[in-house]
Amino acid sequence: MILSGLLVSAVGVAAQATPPSPPTAQGLHSLFVAAGKLYWGTAIETNNFNDSAYLAIANNRNEFGMYVPENSQKWEEIQPALTDFEFTNPDAVLARARANGQMFRCHTLTWHSQLPAFVANGTWTRDTLAAVIVAHITNVMTHYRGLCYAWDVVNEALNDNGTFRNSVFFRTLGTDFIPLSFAAASRADPSARLYYNDFNLETSPRKAAAAVRIVQLVQAANIPIHGLGFQAHFRVGQTPNRTSLIATQNLFTTLGLEVAFSELDIAHLSLPPNSTSIQRQSDDYVTVVSACLAVPKCVGITLWQFTDKYSWIPSTFPGLGDACLYTSNFTKKPAYSAVSSFLQSVVATAAPAQGTGRFANGTGSKTVTPMVVAAPATATGVMTLPADIAGELAPFVTSPPVRTSAGAVVIVGKGKGVLVGVVVMVGALLL
Ligand code: G3I
Numbered sequence: 437m438i439l440s441g442l443l444v445s446a447v448g449v450a451a452q453a454t455p456p457s458p459p460t461a462q463g464l465h466s467l468f469v470a471a472g473k474l475y476w477g478t479a480i481e482t483n484n485f486n487d488s489a490y491l492a493i494a495n496n497r498n499e500f501g502m503y504v505p506e507n508s509q510k511w512e513e514i515q516p517a518l519t520d521f522e523f524t525n526p527d528a529v530l531a532r533a534r535a536n537g538q539m540f541r542c543h544t545l546t547w548h549s550q551l552p553a554f555v556a557n558g559t560w561t562r563d564t565l566a567a568v569i570v571a572h573i574t575n576v577m578t579h580y581r582g583l584c585y586a587w588d589v590v591n592e593a594l595n596d597n598g599t600f601r602n603s604v605f606f607r608t609l610g611t612d613f614i615p616l617s618f619a620a621a622s623r624a625d626p627s628a629r630l631y632y633n634d635f636n637l638e639t640s641p642r643k644a645a646a647a648v649r650i651v652q653l654v655q656a657a658n659i660p661i662h663g664l665g666f667q668a669h670f671r672v673g674q675t676p677n678r679t680s681l682i683a684t685q686n687l688f689t690t691l692g693l694e695v696a697f698s699e700l701d702i703a704h705l706s707l708p709p710n711s712t713s714i715q716r717q718s719d720d721y722v723t724v725v726s727a728c729l730a731v732p733k734c735v736g737i738t739l740w741q742f743t744d745k746y747s748w749i750p751s752t753f754p755g756l757g758d759a760c761l762y763t764s765n766f767t768k769k770p771a772y773s774a775v776s777s778f779l780q781s782v783v784a785t786a787a788p789a790q791g792t793g794r795f796a797n798g799t800g801s802k803t804v805t806p807m808v809v810a811a812p813a814t815a816t817g818v819m820t821l822p823a824d825i826a827g828e829l830a831p832f833v834t835s836p837p838v839r840t841s842a843g844a845v846v847i848v849g850k851g852k853g854v855l856v857g858v859v860v861m862v863g864a865l866l867l
Contacts, residue, residue: 463498467779475539475736477502482525489766495536502539505529509542512550523579542584545573546617547591548603565608570620577624586629589621590614596636598646615657622660633665633698638676638684651691664688665698672704672713675720681727689733699740703749703759718774725775
């Protein structure tokens with residue numbers, strides 16, 4: 437069954453008079469997309485949903501174009517027992533993202549931490565643990581098939597010195613648990629971008645080199661791996677500089693991967709921070725944003741919560757904190773204003789969105805060749821397009837495509853041009 441939906445209802449078609457004025461008062465997501473990226477997102481969790489001040493910001497797609505569940509998709513929470521799968525909380529995060537027209541990024545499958553007792557304390561052979569890993573990944577990813585832009589398939593498999601972490605997975609299966617996890621993931625959802633995600637890759641060359649070997653291990657087995665997630669849990673004044681961040685990203689883009697900063701926060705080393713530290717935090721945030729903009733294959737940035745009120749840092753590192761862009765009472769910090777002004781200047785000085793590929797030079801109407809994308813035949817709401825198509829569309833649209841209950845696919849254009857084309861939705865065929 438092939439579903440075809442006429443692509444476009446481009447809103448706000450306008451003749452191109454003068455170069456667009458920089459978007460003002462636009463949120464970080466809209467500015468980041470206007471600068472050519474796919475998303476600016478945040479970690480969020482259902483225990484934040486009873487906080488109306490929090491939701492007033494989190495629901496704003498201009499600020500956040502993507503959600504990732506902070507804890508509810510982790511093994512301990514989503515499969516607390518062998519035959520018990522708990523999807524209520526992550527489904528609620530997904531439902532809120534779709535209601536807001538936001539993308540959904542999924543975290544995480546094979547990770548040594550937050551494991552249920554039956555896994556962490558089980559007595560395993562290679563075969564029995566391999567079967568349990570594959571069953572976990574297959575069940576969880578099938579539930580979210582076609583709905584996650586990306587999955588952190590394997591998370592934090594390395595120590596900072598580049599050796600493998602002594603996890604139940606490594607003890608039982610050696611490094612084989614890594615290609616095994618990616619193979620199961622690619623079978624379970626061919627449309628999801630499959631990531632290796634870790635911290636301190638940006639600050640430890642030995643760890644980054646070991647992560648390169650992990651990517652090569654999976655690629656050598658002819659198993660899909662699409663992205664590298666830099667968690668970017670930095671400290672004020674110890675954040676790597678722009679050149680170093682670009683070089684570290686390119687260790688992986690040269691292997692054909694896209695990259696993302698997947699859990700960004702920049703913590704003050706002492707509290708309350710003084711004016712110098714506050715200024716340095718602003719500079720550090722802009723450095724990360726600038727380093728992502730400088731790497732075409734850097735697709736997006738996710739904040740590991742946007743407000744100090746719900747940051748994981750104080751309970752884990754007492755004495756450190758104030759790492760987020762909003763204070764605990766939801767006031768934008770100087771670091772927020774610094775990032776926003778920086779992005780506004782980037783967008784203002786950028787040439788009219790040339791973008792790349794089929795939609796370039798979006799002035800007036802342009803005929804594009806048909807594209808084939810994977811999409812659940814029945815799902816409505818925000819669709820996850822393959823990164824290459826989403827990346828090409830980004831300069832010209834304000835949000836990801838949305839499938840209406842009538843089956844039409846709506847993409848809201850930026851009025852720079854009219855997209856004339858047909859997106860052929862191959863639902864049943866690809867799933
Ligand atoms: O769910 C229990 C709840 O039942 C209990 O009452 C409560 C009191 O102890 O604890 C709750 O569990 C907490 C869980 O978050 C859910 O809120 C755990 O104690 C707490 O340790 C856990 O912290 C999370 C941490 O991962 C666990 O490793 C943080 O919120 C979360 O931000 C953090 O995120 C990780 C990424 O997944 C991977 N990269 C590093 C990052 C920071 O550690």
